Amino acid sequence: MKVAKFGGSSLCSSTQVEKCANIIKNDSEIKAVVVSAPGKRFEKDTKVTDLLIALYVNHTADLKTDNALQAIMDRYDDIITGLDIDRTLLDTFEATIKKYLTEIKDRDRLLDALKSCGEDFNAQLMSAYLNKLGINAVYLSPRDAGIFVTDESSNAALLEESYAHLAKLKERDEVIIIPGFFGESKNGHIVTFPRGGSDITGAIVARGLLADIYENYTDQSYIFSGHPGKIENPLPITEVTYREMRELSYAGFGIFHDEALQPLYEVEIPVMIKNTNAPEIEGTKIVPKRAVTPEKPVIGISCDEGFTSISVRHYLMNREIGYTRRLLRVFEKYGVNIEHIPSGIDNLSVIVRSNQFDGNNKKENILKEIEERMNPDWIGIEENLALLVIVGEGMERHIGVANKATKALADHNINIRMMNQGSSEISMVFAVRMEDDDLALSSVYNEYFK
The missing domain is CATH 3.40.1160.10 (Acetylglutamate kinase-like)
Known part of the structure; x- marks a missing residue:
């Protein structure tokens, strides 16, 4: 039926x-x-x-x-x-x-x-x-x-x-x-x-x-x-x-x-x-499930525009209990959904869709509140980002998948602004400048499929 x-x-x-x-x-x-x-x-x-x-x-x-x-x-x-x-x-x-x-x-x-x-x-x-x-x-x-x-x-x-x-x-x-x-x-x-x-x-x-x-x-x-x-x-x-x-x-x-x-x-x-x-x-x-062949670990590649990254640096951030939670609550207060959170021991980036900042000085208010509540050593914002996403169930069992992507981007002088891979290893995400998105997509696609 x-x-x-x-x-x-x-x-x-x-x-x-x-x-x-x-x-x-x-x-x-x-x-x-x-x-x-x-x-x-x-x-x-x-x-x-x-x-x-x-x-x-x-x-x-x-x-x-x-x-x-x-x-x-x-x-x-x-x-x-x-x-x-x-x-x-x-x-x-x-x-x-x-x-x-x-x-x-x-x-x-x-x-x-x-x-x-x-x-x-x-x-x-x-x-x-x-x-x-x-x-x-x-x-x-x-x-x-x-x-x-x-x-x-x-x-x-x-x-x-x-x-x-x-x-x-x-x-x-x-x-x-x-x-x-x-x-x-x-x-x-x-x-x-x-x-x-x-x-x-x-x-x-x-x-x-x-x-x-x-x-x-x-x-x-x-x-x-x-x-x-x-x-x-x-x-x-x-x-x-x-x-x-x-x-x-x-x-x-x-x-x-x-x-x-x-x-x-x-x-x-x-x-x-x-x-x-x-x-x-x-x-x-x-x-729900499909057979995965070793020679084809990636099934598709896509690129979406219109993202903003807000980054915070704070010495000994990893030792300060609740720091990340307090930061994310600022975004929650202003009703902003978070797409990715790449992090290091002393730095954290929050990537969101830029259109969520439309109207009411939302972006400025968030930056001001982060400055006041989190006392960061440094806070930065990068706009006009595109996210390149590489997807495939076979990636978690295949060596060298990420290397192909980074090589393709480097060969075309495309600067990687962020890289993120979830624990499931079904996808990898690269942030690049929006002006590079079409070139990034075609170069990485050719690396995997041509």
Whole structure:
């Protein structure tokens, strides 16, 4: 039994929706389907979610919303016309948006409600089209499906009881169509998940139904060993573990959101990455464990930009009990997540994503508080860093993996600002200047894969 999730590029037009419907029609094992909002049809197109956000911005700024609303309705009109399904759906969609605009006064709640419309409307029209094709399908809202979440706007977290509600759906005969990206709080509010929300919903549904496999349909057949836009003809990955995929997703592999793996990881449901435009290709499979060959210790290399390092030096730091804890509490106080903490006996660096410092002089306040509370001998900050991540389950049993990376960087005169390797030895992280990130990625990739 399968759960399938179709992304925005798979549902951007009536032609693409037809492809998705044919996949469902030709695979009797698909029990439930999770859908995203319509994505871009071409390079300069606008995603429906972005159109909904533009509508929200105009509304809250007391500007006219007619054009913004019409742009949204035109996208769904094109899809519904192309599929030749019940046009009263358009009236329902427009009435839903206008109801939210009229009745929801809290701005955060309104934004969540409007953002949810992209997925919600797509699920309804997908159900209608499948029934037109003779497939017994039913649309279920997250509330009807039993997806209940916490009540923090745009940052929903699943309530554990949802899995028991979802398990009951196995008893239904229909193909179940559920919108991704959002759930409902106990207070009756629509609350969206953070980034990659539809992937998160798909994983939640797959776990709730205890699916044998979760198929994630995108516009790519494989996850590659390097970014296809930065590496020429990167090797496709046929099988990758959850741990490896988590590391690669963290470092910029955008095909699958890293947080979406957690529900599946906990119960070891495998994931298959599939291409809506070429469903016959097997694709990349994400599994709990895989066979590792000695000649291929590294499975993928990625590089992500936008990091800042704050470093502290304090003589006899290692003798001062609680020094590290007090330092980290400063970041906790200001709500800043920490990515890496490389350290020595008298020095400690904290690496964070730079965008967490946006607004309210957060960075300056943190530096000031560290100076006052920690009494460091020296404190320094380095911005505009990129993190190069080398990933592979075979690295822990292979000698000389790090040497290859450092040699490649040295050969291209790239200065390593930081190196960090966890005790699991599944990944190595190098910090370099952002201006060197593309050269660092290509040089290290060639060292391992060419």
